[in-house]
Amino acid sequence: MQLQDLLLSLSVAISTAHAWSPTDSYAPGEITCDADVNLVRNATDLSSDEQEWLKKRDTITESAMKTFLTRATANFSDTSFLDSLFENSSYVPRVGIAASGGGYRAMLSGAGMLAAFDNRTRGANENGLGGLLQATTYLSGLSGGNWMTGTLAWNNWTSVQEIIDSFSDSNTSSIWDITNSIVTPGGNNSTFTSERFASIISDIDDKQEAGFDITLVDVWGRMLSYYFFPSLPNGGAAYTWSTLRDADVFMNAEMPFPISVADGQYPGTSVDSLNSTVFEFNPFEMGSWDPTLNAFTDVKYLGTNVTNGSPIESGKCIAGFDNVGFIIGTSSDILNDITSSYEAVLTYLETEFLSDSTATSDEYTLGIYSPNPFKGTTNIDSNYSTSIVDSDSLYLADGGEDGEVVPFIPLIKKEREIDVVFAFDNDDGSDDWPSGSNLISTYERQFSSQGKSIAFPYVPDLATFSDLGLNERPTFFGCDASNLTDLAYVPPLIVYIPNAQYSYPSNTSTYTLSYSMEERLEMIQNGYEAATRNNLTEDSGFLGCVGCAVIRRKQESLNITLPSECEQCFANYCWNGTLTDVSSVSSSNSSYSNSTTTLSSGAAESTTASSNASNSSSTSSSSAASSSSAAKANAAASVETGKLFSLLTAFGVLFSLM
Numbered sequence: 001m002q003l004q005d006l007l008l009s010l011s012v013a014i015s016t017a018h019a020w021s022p023t024d025s026y027a028p029g030e031i032t033c034d035a036d037v038n039l040v041r042n043a044t045d046l047s048s049d050e051q052e053w054l055k056k057r058d059t060i061t062e063s064a065m066k067t068f069l070t071r072a073t074a075n076f077s078d079t080s081f082l083d084s085l086f087e088n089s090s091y092v093p094r095v096g097i098a099a100s101g102g103g104y105r106a107m108l109s110g111a112g113m114l115a116a117f118d119n120r121t122r123g124a125n126e127n128g129l130g131g132l133l134q135a136t137t138y139l140s141g142l143s144g145g146n147w148m149t150g151t152l153a154w155n156n157w158t159s160v161q162e163i164i165d166s167f168s169d170s171n172t173s174s175i176w177d178i179t180n181s182i183v184t185p186g187g188n189n190s191t192f193t194s195e196r197f198a199s200i201i202s203d204i205d206d207k208q209e210a211g212f213d214i215t216l217v218d219v220w221g222r223m224l225s226y227y228f229f230p231s232l233p234n235g236g237a238a239y240t241w242s243t244l245r246d247a248d249v250f251m252n253a254e255m256p257f258p259i260s261v262a263d264g265q266y267p268g269t270s271v272d273s274l275n276s277t278v279f280e281f282n283p284f285e286m287g288s289w290d291p292t293l294n295a296f297t298d299v300k301y302l303g304t305n306v307t308n309g310s311p312i313e314s315g316k317c318i319a320g321f322d323n324v325g326f327i328i329g330t331s332s333d334i335l336n337d338i339t340s341s342y343e344a345v346l347t348y349l350e351t352e353f354l355s356d357s358t359a360t361s362d363e364y365t366l367g368i369y370s371p372n373p374f375k376g377t378t379n380i381d382s383n384y385s386t387s388i389v390d391s392d393s394l395y396l397a398d399g400g401e402d403g404e405v406v407p408f409i410p411l412i413k414k415e416r417e418i419d420v421v422f423a424f425d426n427d428d429g430s431d432d433w434p435s436g437s438n439l440i441s442t443y444e445r446q447f448s449s450q451g452k453s454i455a456f457p458y459v460p461d462l463a464t465f466s467d468l469g470l471n472e473r474p475t476f477f478g479c480d481a482s483n484l485t486d487l488a489y490v491p492p493l494i495v496y497i498p499n500a501q502y503s504y505p506s507n508t509s510t511y512t513l514s515y516s517m518e519e520r521l522e523m524i525q526n527g528y529e530a531a532t533r534n535n536l537t538e539d540s541g542f543l544g545c546v547g548c549a550v551i552r553r554k555q556e557s558l559n560i561t562l563p564s565e566c567e568q569c570f571a572n573y574c575w576n577g578t579l580t581d582v583s584s585v586s587s588s589n590s591s592y593s594n595s596t597t598t599l600s601s602g603a604a605e606s607t608t609a610s611s612n613a614s615n616s617s618s619t620s621s622s623s624a625a626s627s628s629s630a631a632k633a634n635a636a637a638s639v640e641t642g643k644l645f646s647l648l649t650a651f652g653v654l655f656s657l658m
């Protein structure tokens with residue numbers, strides 16, 4: 001055997017053993033791939049990998065759904081509808097869950113909400129919605145919500161209960177130990193902080209030396225990873241997104257299909273829900289269904305220099321670019337937002353970090369995916385901009401940059417055939433409580449040219465959300481398919497679950513970067529209570545009503561008689577089309593028309609709400625305190641690491657200003 005062959009077989013063996021980055025570091029590395037491989041496909045349908053996976057998942061969710069619905073409707077006078085529903089496996093309702101952004105607030109509150117659906121949570125089968133997560137097919141997350149979903153999925157589908165059980169004052173290696181802020185990971189121990197930072201900088205250096213562009217998002221992702229993957233060497237520096245394909249729990253479809261959302265955003269531009277290109281990352285692919293891309297690429301080979309999907313150098317691909325922290329960091333890239341609000345930080349970055357560079361600060365605050373995996377692809381619909389495929393680099397930002405802070409887009413795609421989407425809204429509207437603005441953003445998008453292939457139920461304007469308290473308790477949208485026939489197709493029913501105060505004031509600032517163990521537990525418990533109407537004490541029938549929402553679309557399309565209990569549930573929980581602010585409406589029945597008067601007033605208010613929130617002075621004292629020790633740690637090691645350290649200082653400055 002030639003030495004070369006021996007090495008090759010060795011490296012194959014290693015990569016199948018744990019399929020991480022081929023360099024076993026943060027740097028991507030070269031691997032061989034088929035000479036005729038094409039990494040890009042037209043976004044006409046679900047990938048064949050996803051379709052194969054769904055077959056396995058459907059079998060599992062079918063029996064879990066039967067268990068859940070049987071429990072949820074145990075009090076119903078007539079449960080014969082269950083027989084009709086389980087007569088044929090294609091009748092079984094398909095469920096998606098979408099977890100919004102909102103920093104650690106969204107991660108923790110969202111974790112509590114998800115725990116309420118998980119039969120592995122103590123109590124969830126008695127006072128919660130336990131078992132519904134086991135019957136769920138898709139789980140999307142964005143920004144802080146994606147910190148939650150990504151942590152669970154890429155830790156072998158651990159549970160919130162298991163994470164909580166590992167919390168302790170002394171255990172500093174537990175998942176989500178965010179007692180110390182990311183800018184002072186060592187707390188008072190500045191040696192620890194400088195070692196951590198030095199390690200991050202060396203990772204970033206590795207990637208740069210391997211010939212790849214880096215930005216602040218690489219640093220951000222590395223910093224965050226230690227809190228999500230504490231059990232992995234070096235905070236998961238070599239851990240890749242596509243590794244999930246080799247995890248038993250995913251291969252056997254024993255968990256939902258995780259999706260992370262980010263927005264395409266070029267330096268110097270801004271996006272809103274009407275013109276953004278929404279990207280999804282799933283375990284097989286990344287790309288966009290939107291007409292301005294209409295393509296997906298194999299996520300495992302990001303970083304490969306391609307034209308129209310074919311590697312420029314035949315047989316040579318890159319792997320290891322799809323670092324888990326980098327993708328999670330991209331989805332939560334709020335840096336761009338922060339810096340544009342704070343001139344001082346902008347100036348600081350420019351003078352300290354970018355002084356000898358021609359790049360604008362904007363270019364350093366977006367995630368860079370270069371070489372562009374979609375360079376030269378030809379799937380874009382005619383009459384749409386080709387700017388994404390023409391560019392040498394693809395830039396991605398926080399999935400909430402376009403106002404769609406609940407990651408609905410992947411779940412409302414017709415091809416995914418989802419019947420009900422549970423929307424966890426931990427976004428910040430007024431006083432850091434949700435306003436409903438993100439539902440309005442996605443609703444409006446369907447009437448733009450970018451949204452031509454999506455449908456979303458009618459929702460009211462912001463004033464109605466607040467007047468009727470729809471943003472304070474669970475509310476169902478799109479209860480009657482017969483009212484949605486004007487839309488591109490009948491969208492899923494939306495069960496909206498907003499963050500609200502039960503046992504804890506969970507409207508903490510998005511920029512609070514540290515929580516004590518007690519605070520974490522309280523945030524999680526409050527989220528659980530918000531999702532269960534206070535552990536079913538506010539309405540003992542709520543579990544049954546969730547069952548009604550789950551079966552609704554299939555009950556309608558199969559002409560199954562609606563259980564009488566569901567009629568009462570829908571009267572209680574469905575938004576029935578009422579608007580309270582009649583002056584903003586152009587005609588009396590416009591709640592069901594495409595009236596742009598109502599809609600644009602909603603959008604304008606939502607912009608105001610979010611800019612108020614980001615200017616709010618709710619600073620966590622811990623994050624302010626952190627930055628001075630970060631600066632100290634910086635000074636200690638700045639000699640060797642130079643410029644990259646000033647970058648970390650910039651983070652400290654950035655967050656102390658929040």
Ligand SMILES: *[C@@H]1O[C@H](CO)[C@@H](O)[C@H](O)[C@H]1NC(C)=O
Pocket residue numbers: 063064065067119120125131134
């Ligand atoms: C949770 O649900 C799954 C699927 O129905 C089932 O196999 C498992 O036994 C349940 N676990 C608990 C603790 O109820």
Ligand SMILES: *[C@@H]1O[C@H](CO)[C@@H](O)[C@H](O)[C@H]1NC(C)=O
Pocket residue numbers: 122123124127503525528529534535
């Ligand atoms: C609600 O249930 C959860 C999970 O069982 C529990 O941790 C929490 O203490 C309960 N809340 C109240 C107010 O009883």
Ligand SMILES: *[C@@H]1O[C@H](CO)[C@@H](O)[C@H](O)[C@H]1NC(C)=O
Pocket residue numbers: 154155156229231232247
């Ligand atoms: C997942 O489980 C496998 C097999 O037990 C283990 O080798 C791996 O380290 C686990 N991954 C994480 C992130 O915990």
Ligand SMILES: *[C@@H]1O[C@H](CO)[C@@H](O)[C@H](O)[C@H]1NC(C)=O
Pocket residue numbers: 186189191192195
């Ligand atoms: C500080 O952190 C360093 C590096 O992790 C560790 O070796 C040292 O024991 C820590 N010091 C204290 C006082 O905990």
Ligand SMILES: *[C@@H]1O[C@H](CO)[C@@H](O)[C@H](O)[C@H]1NC(C)=O
Pocket residue numbers: 269270271272275
């Ligand atoms: C998207 O629309 C907003 C609002 O009209 C505009 O400010 C922005 O420049 C547009 N962005 C792009 C990329 O077209």
Ligand SMILES: *[C@@H]1O[C@H](CO)[C@@H](O)[C@H](O)[C@H]1NC(C)=O
Pocket residue numbers: 305306312370371
């Ligand atoms: C990718 O290939 C093109 C065409 O050969 C070349 O111009 C470009 O420099 C390459 N990019 C990188 C990052 O290697």
Ligand SMILES: *[C@@H]1O[C@H](CO)[C@@H](O)[C@H](O)[C@H]1NC(C)=O
Pocket residue numbers: 042043044378379
């Ligand atoms: C991509 O799919 C669309 C829709 O099916 C089709 O119109 C278009 O021609 C396809 N493009 C390519 C390059 O195959």
Ligand SMILES: *[C@@H]1O[C@H](CO)[C@@H](O)[C@H](O)[C@H]1NC(C)=O
Pocket residue numbers: 071072073074075536540541542543544
């Ligand atoms: C069934 O009814 C009892 C008594 O009203 C109530 O306590 C219980 O929560 C109900 N169960 C469900 C699943 O609705």
Ligand SMILES: *[C@@H]1O[C@H](CO)[C@@H](O)[C@H](O)[C@H]1NC(C)=O
Pocket residue numbers: 557558559
């Ligand atoms: C349900 O009823 C409608 C109208 O009566 C009919 O068009 C449709 O085919 C029926 N669907 C099924 C599955 O029986």
Ligand SMILES: *[C@@H]1O[C@H](CO)[C@@H](O)[C@H](O)[C@H]1NC(C)=O
Pocket residue numbers: 478479480483574575576577
């Ligand atoms: C559906 O539309 C009808 C007629 O406009 C209205 O009476 C009903 O309340 C609507 N239902 C829902 C759930 O929106």
Ligand SMILES: *[C@@H]1O[C@H](CO)[C@@H](O)[C@H](O)[C@H]1NC(C)=O
Pocket residue numbers: 468576577578
């Ligand atoms: C619709 O909801 C509003 C507000 O909750 C209520 O006042 C009104 O009576 C409801 N209308 C119908 C037809 O149920």
Ligand SMILES: *[C@@H]1O[C@H](CO)[C@@H](O)[C@H](O)[C@H]1NC(C)=O
Pocket residue numbers: 447486592593594
């Ligand atoms: C809503 O807009 C769609 C797409 O522009 C159009 O086809 C439909 O007729 C409109 N519906 C109403 C009620 O105006």
